[in-house]
Amino acid sequence: MQGQNISDIIEAYLKQILNESTRVEIRRSEVAELFNCVPSQINYVINTRFTIQRGYLVQSKRGGGGYIRIEKVKLLDDRDMLDTLIGLVGHQISQRDTLAIVQKLYEDNAIERRDANLILAATSHQTLALNDRQLEAELRARILTSLLNHLRYERE
Template sequence: MEEKSISDIIEKYLKSILADDEKVEIRRAEIANHFDVVPSQINYVIKTRFTLQNGYLVQSKRGGGGYIRIERVNLIDDVDVLDMLINTIGQSLTENDAFTIVQTLYAEKVISQREGDLMLAALSKETLSVSARQDADRLRARVLVAFLNRLRYES
């Protein structure tokens, strides 16, 4: 039997809640108590598994009545989400992060498998073969932003 990390288990639990609703509000301490982990473990899972690149919008409110709101976003219907995704990319993007974004676009049916494959080929380190990795990451970010801007105006 395959062993899963506690992060995988927490992620699966939160995604099962999101399967019923597009949006969920949780209290970090309650989830931490439920899984008998420290609250920072919940932060880690949310920060690494529920990113905009993965199709989630996360908002939080601190304090006594605080919460963490996780919302599944539909990339094709929400131009604002594509704008936020473009802003998230910024000036530099690793190949792994680019792969995650393209994978999410495919999963959300924003692009076809063939389009995703073409995008991945254009964003690969082999294609962007430049001497400095930082230059490749900057070029990759510009290329993916151009793809996303083009997708924003597709009907």
């Protein structure tokens, strides 16, 4: 595991558990103790690497009997998945979140590798080349939403 940071190691650990089961329930402090890190590091990993865009649903309960539950998202069909993703995109989206959505579509066989690369090229910072980050995120969201809608109607 040389060359990996603690976040990568924690992510790999949780994904290994999720490969054996569709859901994992953890206590933040116990996992932090296991990896000899602060509990906020566990929050960081969960908040950045186990998002709905990447195909995970996270629930948490605070307090003494608190837990963090991570589940792999299983959507009923491609149309449901596309509708969910369109809702997640909203009015603006970062390049990183766009990448996560495109990766999810590819992993779920909703799009081919070529399609994924075309979407990423069309929505990249280099392609949009705007000096205004907010305007760029809004334009990226419109492009991505349009492409997702096209995929949705193509499958009906």
